[in-house]
Amino acid sequence: MKIGQRSDYTFKYNKKLGRHGWLRLTPAYSVKLVEEVIHSIPQNSFILDPFSGTGTTGLVAAENGLTAHSLDINPFLIWLGDAKCRNYSARELKELRVGIDTVLAECKELANEENWLPDIHNITRWWCEHTLSVLAALRQSLVNQFEEPANNNVSSLAWIAFCRLIIETSSAAFNHVSMSFHDEVTTFEIEQIESLFVEILEAITDSAEQPLSGEASIYSVDSREKVSIDGVKYSHVVTSPPYPNRISYIRELRPYMYWTKFLDTAREAGELDWKAIGGTWGVATSRLQSWESNGTQLPESLKRVVSRILETEEKNALLMANYVWKYFHDMHLHLQNLKTSLKKGAELSYIVGNSSFYGKQVHTDKLLEDSLKMLGYNNVGSRIVRKRNCKKELFEYCVYATWQESRVFVPKYFRTHQDNAVQLELL
Ligand SMILES: C[S@@+](CC[C@H](N)C(=O)[O-])C[C@H]1O[C@@H](n2cnc3c(N)ncnc32)[C@H](O)[C@@H]1O
Known part of the structure; x- marks a missing residue:
């Protein structure tokens, strides 16, 4: 097929x-x-x-x-x-629309002032000085009307529209797996920026009107x-989950995160990436060099994959081997701890992608299957969902399993009179 x-x-x-x-x-x-x-x-x-x-x-x-x-x-x-x-009520959405009129009026006044700009490395590669000053004025005006985005309320919709706006006015190109840049930055006038912002926000508020029947x-x-x-x-x-392909979510999200003040410094970005499974940006890379497992038992198949990467003796072979080792170590830890929050018979579906380092295949599907089996999950298997790009060997898979707690009889001499007929759960 x-x-x-x-x-x-x-x-x-x-x-x-x-x-x-x-x-x-x-x-x-x-x-x-x-x-x-x-x-x-x-x-x-x-x-x-x-x-x-x-x-x-x-x-x-x-x-x-x-x-x-x-x-x-x-x-x-x-x-x-x-x-x-x-869910957003009609009253909340109306209040937001009224607030936006004030924001747009104030933005024009603020455009002549010096406003806060995020500390993004090489920022003029993203936006020219002129566009930046208008975006900064709009941002300040949003802060004056709604405060910073940290809390969630209806004004989050305006902040999401602002995030879309900064990306649509930037030179970022999305035609690669991750973000890259166009050669030139476009200059946007205040009227263009305001009308683009309003257009984006209207599309967002229209869909926010649709109520959600369930709950997340x-x-x-x-x-x-x-x-x-x-x-x-x-x-x-x-x-x-993240794939073992060295994509950094922080790197991808950095324009949004800096402009909304969820991130202030490059150091913070690296710290956050270190916490992420598969994180590999900034300080995360230097820590990987010296990372050692805490001795968690992992599938033998993982050891073989890691050895093959090491044997290539490429300049960064140790770093890549550690990267792969830590990724599967963290996923194993996740699958192990997950068991405590699953119902008996729980069904698992994990969409993951494989990768390759120095021509050595990392079969994420099979390695996760091995972790699941080792941890006592049942009905473990996987199926291919799609091909990821024209390179023949990169695919996305759905790895599945069920959780059926294993039970054993407690030998007679371990039973108290209360749990006489009770089985002990092996967790
Ligand atoms: C492939 S993305 C998920 C994409 C998602 N399915 C969607 O449709 O947007 C993986 C996510 O895992 C998160 N992540 C990485 N390490 C994590 C951890 N240790 N605990 C919780 N989330 C983590 C990342 O921040 C990222 O958002």
Whole structure:
């Protein structure tokens, strides 16, 4: 069977789908894919997405009347996901529209003043001085009207529109896996910027009017740790974790994060990337050089893959070997701790991609399958979802499993009179 690139199984499919299209993040996965995974899930299910990103799983669940908890470590994405999964009343949206009229009037006055600009490295590569001064004035005017975006309320919609605006007026090009730059920056006049902002905001508020019948909440949680939110046990895990391909979410998100003050310095960016599974930017790279596992037992197949990368004796072979080792170490830790928050019979679906280092294949699907089996999950397997690019060997997979707690009888001499007939759970 021929396996295609299937753009309908990528973020491209989401662009015109209401809330899903509010802000682009390349590694977001497709709404269609999530809908296919969850279409037969009963209404009383509880879904977990331990790697929420832009909140696709939570939002699809809420749109389909289901309940979900979504987790992430990136404060900007938690804020964005929260804004996307909220219901907005007609009164709130009206207040926002009135507030925006004031913002636009004040922006013209502020345009002649010196306003705060983010500390983005080489900022004039993104925007020319003139466009920057208008964006800074609009930003200041939004702050005066609504305060900084840290809290979630209806004004988050204006901040999301501002994020779209900064990217649409920048020289950033998205025609690669990650962000790159056009050769030239375009100059935008204040009238152009204001009307583009209003156009974006109208599209966002129109889709925000559509109520969500289900419920999705986003939490700041490191998914390598045990998850415990109101004692909930999840019946389904539907997610797309980072891939071992050295893409940094912080790097991709930096223009948004700096302009919204979720990030202030390059050092902070590196620290945040170090916490992310597969993080590899700034300080994260230097820490990887000397990273050592804490002795967690991992599948033998991983050791073989890491040895093959080391044997290439390439200049950065040790760094790449450590990168791959730490990625699967962190995913193993996640899958291990996840067990404590799963219902018996819980179904797991992980969308992941494979990669290759110095020509050595890293079969993410098989390595995660080995972790799942080693950790006692059942019905472990995977299927190919799509081809990732023209390079033959890069694919996206859905790795699946179920969680059926193993039970053993406690030998008679270990039983007390209370648990005489009771089985002990092996966790
Ligand atoms: C591939 S993206 C998820 C994309 C998402 N499915 C979407 O549609 O937007 C992976 C996400 O995992 C998050 N992440 C990485 N390490 C994490 C950790 N230790 N705990 C929680 N989230 C983490 C990243 O911040 C990123 O948002």
